[in-house]
Amino acid sequence: MPETSFPSPKPGSSIEGYIRSIGRYYIGIAVIMTLLIGATYLTVKIALDRHAIQQEISFLTNQKFIRFQQLVQQTRAIMSASADSSLPLGVIQPMLDEVETAIIDIRAVMKRLRTVRSRLDSNLLERASRQSPATEALYVDLDRRLEDFLSRAESIVAANHEDRQRRYTYWGPIDFSVSADSLLMRQFSSIIQHANNRSETSIGNAVSISTALLLMLAVLFILASVLLFFPLLMKLRSEHQRKMEFEHRLTHLSQTDPLTRLKNRAYFSSALNGLLYRYRKSGTGFSMLLIDLDNFKSINDGFGHPAGDATLLHVARAFQNAFQANDVIARIGGDEFAILLPDIDDEVRLDTIANRAIEALSVDFSYEGKILRTSASAGGAIVPIHATDEAGLVRVADLALYAAKASNSDAFIFDEETLAARLEQNELALALADAAQRDEFVVHYQPKVDLASGSHLGFEALVRWNHPTLGLLAPGAFLPLMEGPQPIGDMTLAVIRNVCRDLKAWKAANLSPGPVAINLPEALLINEHGFEMLASTLSECGLDWHDLTIEVTEDVFLNRQAEQMRASMTRFREQGASVSLDDFGTGFASLLHLRDFPFDELKIDRGFVADIGRDSRSEQIINAIIDLSRNLGKSCIAEGIETEAQRQFLLEAGCTTGQGYWFARPMPSSDVTKRWLKQHSAVEAN
CATH class of the missing domain: 3.30.70.270 (Reverse transcriptase/Diguanylate cyclase domain)
Structure with a gap:
């Protein structure tokens, strides 16, 4: 069969396209295999048909030969009986009938043999292996000789009793010995042997051709397996492995944090x-x-x-x-x-x-x-x-x-x-969410004083929650519970209103409270809401922006909306309010931030002040902050002063303003008013 080339799987090729390509070749191979199977079937069928015809020819030839021998014996018996004058005619007649029957049978067999031989001549394998002319001549000569013998037998049957008696007396059995000579016997034997040989040859041809066709089927199947199915199986296995790896990667990705590669x-x-x-x-x-x-x-x-x-x-x-x-x-x-x-x-x-x-x-x-x-x-x-x-x-x-x-x-x-x-x-x-609506936020004030003279300079407003059952709570107890800008905004508005109301009352009493520092959270600095809140409250109370100091923490430098916060603080300063940077030194502020952000004072965190006299590093940091604020043209204030040694150190370092328990604890507005009245009475008494 012609050599056929088959496609091989290419790396990265589509499995669907590869299967389609394999499918086309598979159809071709299936057609070829079907044709080979059909050819094998037809070959076997033709060979078996030829064998069956050969067997039938052999059977009919044997039958003809047997009947011929019976005819010879019967005819001789008639001739012998005719020569015996003592036998009645009634005995010979049945013998004549048997001879006639034998003649009819032999001729019927001869006719059937001619028909069968014509069927054999139409067989493809017989035509492919045409028998020799000598064999054909043998068949013709045998039929001629046999027909001659039958004619002789018929003449004997047709003759009357006297003719048969005279013929037998004259010729005797020699007549039929000649008719059934050895040549005729040899021809019968040759034809029978030839029929058997042809039958065996038919079987051999069928076996050989079938074997060849089956070998071709086996070779084709092996080629299909090697060139088609094995690569396809390998491709499918590779695709399956890739699919499993892909599913494993998908599973890994679906269960893995993309940044840290930890689980999700x-x-x-x-x-x-x-x-x-x-x-x-x-x-x-x-x-x-x-x-x-x-x-x-x-x-x-x-x-x-x-x-x-x-x-x-x-x-x-x-x-x-x-x-x-x-x-x-x-x-x-x-x-x-x-x-x-x-x-x-x-x-x-x-x-x-x-x-x-x-x-x-x-x-x-x-x-x-x-x-x-x-x-x-x-x-x-x-x-x-x-x-x-x-x-x-x-x-x-x-x-x-x-x-x-x-x-x-x-x-x-x-x-x-x-x-x-x-x-x-x-x-x-839960209670904190509605504390502003219930007017439970109150403000305590801690004075800011001149460290040298102790004179009053202003206040820092510190929020407290006046809980209905727990009493007054410091910021550390509730500020961490606040989540979202709304509660923080409501609390800050309550603080602003309390501060402005107290400032208005103090000024009406001819007191000089100085500016009050209010801490504004980031949520109110990233938009105009904080400014509008302050502006409207100041306007309602008839106060000026100079009465307030806006405190912000270092975290504003690191917020992603730092530019909006910078704009808000600039706007406060333009209105006249000062801006204080609270808890300086505890976060991630850099000198670049200090240069670019608008503020008026730095507040030294209480953590550094508490270590005065105990940690020289904190003292060096305080000195650096004071020098930095002086060089930047900013004021400096220290918070958390609790001892005279701390006040003295800060004053000698160049810090002029402070606040802390050493001067006064945070107090409500009523205590602030009483404190001022007490100081005023003491002054008048002197």
Whole structure:
């Protein structure tokens, strides 16, 4: 068969296109195989037909030969009986009838043989292997000789009894011995042998041709397997492997945080359910940690999102080094992480591991030439000590995390006291939402004084919450519970109204309160809402912008909307209000920020003031801040002064203004009025 080329799979080729190409060749091979099978069937059928005809010829020839021998014997018997005058004619007549029947049978067989031989001549294999002319002549000569003998036998049957008697007396059995001579016998024998040989040849031809065709089918099947099906199977296997790898990658991506390559929330939830299932089956406990970064927003806003991403990668590496390989580490939010520890069910070990992880991520790391540092808080819970279901475990771990943040500790493992405190804080948060509408926010004032003379210079307004049942609460007890700009805005508006109302009353009493510092949150600096709030309240109370000082924290420098805040502070200053930068030195402000942002005074944080006389580094920082403010042409004020030594150090360092318990505690407006009246009476008495 002609050589056929088949396509081979190409790397990256489409499996659908490859299968279509293979399909076309498969159809061709299927057609060829069908033709070969049909040819095999036809060949076998023709060979078997030829064999059947040869067998029939052999059978008829044998039958003719047998009848011929019977005819010879019967004819001789008639001739012999005719010669015996003692036999009656009634005995000879049946013998004559048998001879006639034999003649008819032999001629019928001869006729049938001629028909069968004509069928044999039309057989394809017979025509392909045409018998020799000598064989044809043998058939013709045998039929001629046999017909001659039959004619002789017929003449004997047709003759009367006297003729047969005379003939037999004259010729005797010689007549039929000649008729049935040895040549005729040899011809019969040759034809019978030839028929048998042709039959065997037919079978041999059928076997040979069928074998050849079947070998061709086998070769074609092997070629199809090697050139078509085997490459197709390899291609399908390769495609299956690629599909499995792709599905594995998809599964990995769907369960992996794209930035840190840690597990994501979906995987964490699945793993948590798996550990809970294990606990229900075997009673094996485990632990969970929730970890939240403390200053991620400041880094993200101050140095940009790439720095935030670098921080998250630093934290991820720290966690991977701090935890075991079988621990599940997941990033479940922007700066929120969760860890499952399958083999930890002991509070002491969990606390040790949590603190070790917090310590690992708190080390300095470099980003584009800058040294950054982050910190975190962790809350832990254990199954089955603290909870036995997903919702309960997450809730108590979250309570522990909140407790860690509230207590400024690195890690906190859940306990019942934490739950009670959290429930109390939830109640506070609910009450806090409507505190402004119930007019429960009050303002206390802490005086600002001249450090040299002690004379009054102004106030800082400090908010308090006058809770209906808990009494007066300091900001640290409720400000962390405020979420969203609306509650913060409502509280700030209440503070502004109280301050302006008190300023109006003091001025009406001919008192000189000086400017009052009000802290404005970022939510009111990023738009005009804070300015409009102040402007409308000042207008209602008939006050001037010079009566206020706007305090902002260092965080405004790092906010992504710092430009809007800069515009708001510039607008305050243009109206006549001064701007104070609170808690300076505790955040990420740089000299570039100090140069570009509009402000009038720097406030030294109480943390540095508290270390005066105890930590020389804090004293050096204070000196640097005072020098910096002087060189920038800004005033400087220190907060948190509680001792005479602190006042004296600050005064000698060049700071002229301060506030703190050494001078006065924050007090309500009524106490401020009484204090002034008392001072006024003392002056008059002198």
